[in-house]
Amino acid sequence: MSGLTDPRGTSGLTDPRGTSGVTGRRPAPVIPGVRSELGPPGPLAGLPTRFARRAGNAGGVGESVLRPDGVLKVTGEFAFSSDLWHEHMLWGHLLRSTVAHAEILSVDVSEALATPGVHAVLTYDDLPTEVRHYGLEIQDTPVLAHGRIRHHGEPIAAVAADHPEIARRAAAKIKVEYRELPLITDEASATAPDAVLIHEDRTDHHAPHVPHPNVVHRQPIVRGDVEEAAARADFVVRGEYEFGMQDQAFLGPESGMAVPAEDGGVDLYVATQWLHADLRQIAPVLGLPEDKVRMTLAGVGGAFGGREDLSMQIHACLLALRTGRPVKMVFNRYESFFGHVHRHPARLVYEHGATKDGKLTHVRARIVLDGGAYASSSPAVVGNAASLGVGPYEVDAVEVEALALYTNNPPCGAMRGFGAVQACFAYEAQMDRLADAVGMDRVEFRQRNAMTQGSVLPTGQVVDAPAPVAELLRRVKELPLPEERPWETGTGAVDVRALPGGLSNTSHGEGVVRGVGYAVGIKNVGFSEGFDDYSTARVRLEAAGGEAVASVHTAMAEVGQGGVTVHAQIARTELGVSQVTIHPADTRVGSAGSTSASRQTYVTGGAVKRACELVRERVLELGRARFGATRPGWPADGSPDELRLEGGEVVAADGTVLASLAEILGDEAVEVETEWRHRPTEPFHRHTGQGDGHVQYSFAAHRAVVDVDVELGLVKVVELACAQDVGKAVNPLAVVGQIQGGSTQGLGVALMEEIVVDRATGLVRNPSFTDYLIPTILDTPPMPVEVLELADDNAPYGLRGAGEAPTLSSTPAILAAVRAATGRDLRRAPVRPEHLTDG
């Protein structure tokens, strides 16, 4: 705890072993980074009664156990990474480029360095080792710019000072001389014969196979004879679509604190999505072995993919090691727009064909993703866009090509939905147009072509788990429709809150037309294409105060998804205890993989379950050794499956209590650490895209009901219904929360969310919440949710990753509804008021 204090002296939260001693400003039980007890759930106050169900061990799998951080976040008491505090700490700040593409002629830090209160100013030349770049898949990102700027807002220098404002003002005194270079902004400029190369001398493993060095990665998917199939088509529709750049807009900006240690290492407390991936990128730049960079997860304010890449981690560590002082860094909202990657904007060209009885003949698609200046996870996003580019439909003849460009636009990478979102927007628009061409109901047309268990994907992979695509569509369609003209109160008065524009009072019903739209999507779960995607869990069972208590230690980043709640539920179910301690996530335990790809409940949940099973085996062995001879009912040697752990006791099949866990354990603790993997995948073939590339699929369908003021182009989403198969709802309330949150993020990009980049300068025009709009609660409609639980036998408890699928189909469903209301052929998301009123 040395030197770590609470600025208001009110904390009182410490790690009992003094090893993870960062405390938040306010008492905040059960957050990552703070050890605390997860007791059995109390009465579920304020919950819909249908969630308050119990089965087996109380607070176990299948119950809507309340998340421990929920109330704290709502009341503002949760300690986020931006609340970290250390006596004698310095504040770090980055100088970022004001141009998008330039040669750096000189950087003069002398005036900044001479500023009183400034302790260090670092540039590329100050980096301590030869490893000066990082990256998730391709190490192409300089820690600090070297000789060249490739996008607006690229870090050039890092400053440490006594006060954040001193650091900011000092950074402003750094003189950077630029020679601007021509901009690469799109496919034409990127692949022109004389195009400037964004990265010269590429050595990454995709480089030998791309058509142009400004293409990060390209993945074709070829299946069947498309020429022949197209000839059989009675109807063909072609369309070009455009998808804007969405921001994750997590509410807690990038932040953390690096504390130099006496052994020459550094302790880093940070909000991230994957501690061990950060560690692998940080340690070589610092010139430290990985065990000298000790990372602990600090309170995370949302992620959605935007924390997969490093932000301030290396800079804070460098400044801390240089100054010998703890260094805190917090981006403000403006900087946050430059501090993380965004969702790839995309241009998509599709051709769909169908016979007159409504069967798809073929799909041709070309998906061009703008990866921006650095690769981030663009190659994997390309793999997803290509392999999921046809959607949840059976099509025998497919030609898809997806690629990501290097440009001078902001770098793009992971965001909820990860390549599947852009494709779903386009293929669902195509499905509507094709249904209309065939003359079929749009939902029925989708159902006729829907994949089912046993269907073969364009990659050749067989879908071997339930795929209830048609059923999900049926469910959203059968939900009752919301009432028409909801603003009419019956007394002749108008409630403007129920109208597009709301209290802005733009309409009292004039010009308002209703529209309804449907869409369905498919998302992969877990890391794909042969990646060794595993998680580690350490579970300990011991007796305390006459009761068996479990503790679970993983490096899983709790970013708001509810993983800590789920881990306690799994431990209760598997070990029959009520008290579960969730240990802070840190790098003293093995990797838990990324909190992304809808994978944490599946994979780290699977690891916790497996570790619990191993603990259970050892406890039963211990019990048999202690009591097997003296108490009847213990199986002689094997068949421990007959025994249950319930209510802190070992119970035989006939209900006889054989022993309490506490008396079996006595003074001993049983502890197991284990790695757990989902079944392996394989890479997609480089030319044909064939291969069992994905682990699991997740499906959701939406029905959107909108009211559009067709004269002003203002849209009110009246209702956004979703049906999703989650395999098993481990925590039903959390599942509904994921579905509603994902649907809302899809609503945002349908109607308002877009980072606007000036084409002439490459500069971001709206890096603020004033002009980057996200839905407010008044833009967020009622969202009825239908949850299906068709088990996937390959997954723990049969569960299916749930977090991303609802983000996919929400956007095209809303666009379809707006098209229905306006009669306009909208090819772009987000749709803006002028798109609905021009011409």
Place this chain on the structure above:
Amino acid sequence: MEFLRPAGWEEALAAKAEYPDAVPLAGGTDLMVELNFGHRRPERLLDLGRIAELKEWETDGDSVRLGAGVPYTRIMEGLRRELPGLALASHTVASPQIRHRGGVGGNLGTASPAGDAHPALLAAGAEVEAVSARGTRLIPIDDFYLGPKRNALAPDELIRAVRVRRADGPQQYAKVGTRNAMVIAVCAFGLALHPQTRSVRTGIGSAAPTPVRAREAEEFLGGVLEEERCWESGRVVPPAAARHFADLCAAACSPIDDVRGTAAYRRRAVGVLARRTLGWAWEEYRGSARATEGAA
């Protein structure tokens, strides 16, 4: 940075006289954003937060003297009858938190074309009470806005209040934004019927370098209402006249393309808002208006 914190109005005027460069701080909803973004680093701030009379209003016969610091929340709640256009505009300001802090003094001081109060003040025909150690003057709202974020205040003047005639007829206000709440105006429109003077006044926000009136539209409509004896008869405004009024309002705009919207959209939307608000206000004047729930 020097932080001046006068305890009373006279002290504030003295401070402003001594330090004309001191930037007044009232609700802070504009200024603090500017400071936080580093767009401004004033040498001195003049905090008006302790001056109680700025947060009060008085009604005197047919006019309201609205303190510059009366928060929008209180305008919405307390002045719906007297200042209906401004009360409707107050509803559209940002979020509840901001409406609890911000008031018209800040809007006028910043003089952004996107300030939500301006179209309502223009339509109502307000006067700005500008005070300095030298004395008090009343600036007609029509003369107040000089350019983008420039107003007619002298360096040593502070805004004490706005004086607005109590509404003598229906007033309307509508604002277009890209989401349904908490949004900066893409454009806004205020309209007030003044039966006592048989005149119509308008105000347009976010569609020109300053908030503007659509004078030609006002004169045209005034003429039609007079000619057709609509004020007396309460007859419906002829649809062709309403359309032409809307077209003239659109023509009064000189908007730009920016990240919030295009010039063409703004012009079109102002026309739609002009036609609709005229319809609502005239219906109310005719005595058959439908009440508007949820709004003011």
